[in-house]
Amino acid sequence: MGVVCADWLEFARGLDAASVDLVYADPPFATGRVKRSPPGGARMGRAAARYEDSWASVGEWVGWLRERLEATLPAIRRTGSVLLHVDWRTSHHARLLLDDLLGPDRFVNHLVWAYGLGGSSARRFARKHDDILFYCVDPERYWFEAPLAPATSRRMRGRMKKATDVLGDMTKLQSGHAEKGGDEDEGERGAGDVLDVAALNNMARERTGYPTQKPRALLDVLVRACCPPGGLVVDPCCGSGTTLEAAVLAGRRWAGCDANPDAVRIASGRLEACGKGAEGGTTLDPPWCSTGSFVSTRSTRSSTSM
Numbered sequence: 001m002g003v004v005c006a007d008w009l010e011f012a013r014g015l016d017a018a019s020v021d022l023v024y025a026d027p028p029f030a031t032g033r034v035k036r037s038p039p040g041g042a043r044m045g046r047a048a049a050r051y052e053d054s055w056a057s058v059g060e061w062v063g064w065l066r067e068r069l070e071a072t073l074p075a076i077r078r079t080g081s082v083l084l085h086v087d088w089r090t091s092h093h094a095r096l097l098l099d100d101l102l103g104p105d106r107f108v109n110h111l112v113w114a115y116g117l118g119g120s121s122a123r124r125f126a127r128k129h130d131d132i133l134f135y136c137v138d139p140e141r142y143w144f145e146a147p148l149a150p151a152t153s154r155r156m157r158g159r160m161k162k163a164t165d166v167l168g169d170m171t172k173l174q175s176g177h178a179e180k181g182g183d184e185d186e187g188e189r190g191a192g193d194v195l196d197v198a199a200l201n202n203m204a205r206e207r208t209g210y211p212t213q214k215p216r217a218l219l220d221v222l223v224r225a226c227c228p229p230g231g232l233v234v235d236p237c238c239g240s241g242t243t244l245e246a247a248v249l250a251g252r253r254w255a256g257c258d259a260n261p262d263a264v265r266i267a268s269g270r271l272e273a274c275g276k277g278a279e280g281g282t283t284l285d286p287p288w289c290s291t292g293s294f295v296s297t298r299s300t301r302s303s304t305s306m
């Protein structure tokens with residue numbers, strides 16, 4: 001049982017062909033910095049951790065990503081999808097890369113995660129979002145289930161409606177099947193590809209102390225919308241394990257890897273804790289994990305001093 005400590009490339013090569021429903025990858029963003037726990041992030045028993053995010057050039061980052069995505073794509077089912085989480089530094093490169101690897105016709109959405117904090121400058125508009133590129137393997141067959149949100153129109157009051165066209169607090173979304181024939185336009189503003197989820201603050205209960213940890217509410221929405229119940233979610237740069245936890249709690253299977261032993265320790269602890277509490281939870285021991293065949297600390301970009 002466990003999250004695998006390995007380079008994404010090695011991990012991807014061990015995945016069974018056509019076995020994965022959703023790949024969510026949140027790689028280093030090419031910031032040119034060592035990413036450290038946020039100030040105060042290591043207090044209150046939370047772990048301090050860091051990972052390296054320096055590259056000789058953006059070309060090196062693109063080459064690194066290309067090799068790993070190429071190795072991962074054969075593992076995705078015909079009905080499966082990829083979500084690649086990047087930001088303003090590389091989203092344009094990542095979009096071209098995915099167009100090249102999968103084909104422009106496999107593009108589904110350019111999602112914007114609007115997180116609210118930081119990014120301010122007197123010299124430009126504030127940078128307050130990340131980009132999540134959603135591509136499918138087969139445009140005719142990929143699985144997608146619109147999230148549900150409380151309807152706000154008078155006619156629909158008290159009912160849930162498809163939330164792909166709802167602008168607002170995504171933490172209020174619920175899983176389930178969208179009602180057919182609902183009133184989709186009344187009283188709503190259209191901005192469904194903007195996911196409005198606050199970034200984690202240092203006091204957040206789910207905060208692990210791992211740098212660049214994403215909020216569970218964001219992954220809850222993505223996992224439930226893009227992976228069928230019981231399907232397999234893979235996160236090859238899993239960090240603190242947010243995606244894997246969201247998968248467990250949504251009744252999806254999971255497989256995760258990180259090159260950083262600290263990430264693996266934190267994610268493993270988190271999964272153990274949520275596995276105990278999760279009702280009808282998914283196995284924490286997917287078949288390939290039990291082979292232990294990926295256990296390795298070798299990585300081309302592993303943070304060595306953690």
Ligand SMILES: C[S@@+](CC[C@H](N)C(=O)[O-])C[C@H]1O[C@@H](n2cnc3c(N)ncnc32)[C@H](O)[C@@H]1O
Pocket residue numbers: 006007008009026027028029051210211212213214215236237238239240241242243257258259260263299300301302303
């Ligand atoms: C942006 S963080 C992921 C954060 C995660 N989504 C979370 O919520 O905690 C990127 C992760 O990629 C990992 N990483 C860097 N190079 C890697 C590689 N070659 N293979 C696997 N993981 C790698 C880093 O150790 C880091 O944990």
